[in-house]
Amino acid sequence: MPRAGLTSDRIVVAAADLADAIGFENVTVSALARHFGVRDASLYSHIRNLQDLRTRVALLAGGEMIDRIAAAVAGRAGKEALAAFAGAYRKYALEHPGRYAATQIRLDRTLVAEAPALRRTTEVTYGMLRAYALDEPDLTDAVRLLRSTFHGYCALEAAGGFGAPRDVRASWDKAIDALHVALEHWPRS
Secondary structure, eight states: OOOTTOOHHHHHHHHHHHHHHHOGGGOOHHHHHHHHTSOHHHHTTTOSSHHHHHHHHHHHHHHHHHHHHHHHHTTOOHHHHHHHHHHHHHHHHHHOHHHHHHHTSOOOHHHHHHOHHHHHHHHHHHHHHGGGTOOTTHHHHHHHHHHHHHHHHHHHHHTTOOOSSSOHHHHHHHHHHHHHHHHHTOOOO
């Protein structure tokens, strides 16, 4: 019988909070059970296993992140939309390092197709890129460029990897300017 007060949603939010506190890779069913003051078995009424828990955290975080990005991008186009998208992405990654790490895990393709947050991510991202008039396969290539740039920058920044005296925000803004120029002058397939 499920323990009173425990729900799948409550467990996933607690796991996401724990990920922000101790790192996504350190979240275990045992650590989460300790957080709730229950035995591991009490959680298995709500989650199948650690992979299920991590997948649910990834979906939660992905939904939170795209909600922030969509709000930032709303009503904007072109460079302004790109900067808003990038800024919301970076802010989420830095404020929620464990949740953000969860968004980077590989998910089962069938799950991705069924997840509303992941479909919304595609819609918002492609919508933001609409101003650059890219068609496939260039659109996919542009999304990969943006994701790898944003992720790489955020990962380096979070790890303290920028040691030069130049302001990190100024470098970020310059990177967004450069991405805008690259998107405007995209080499068409």
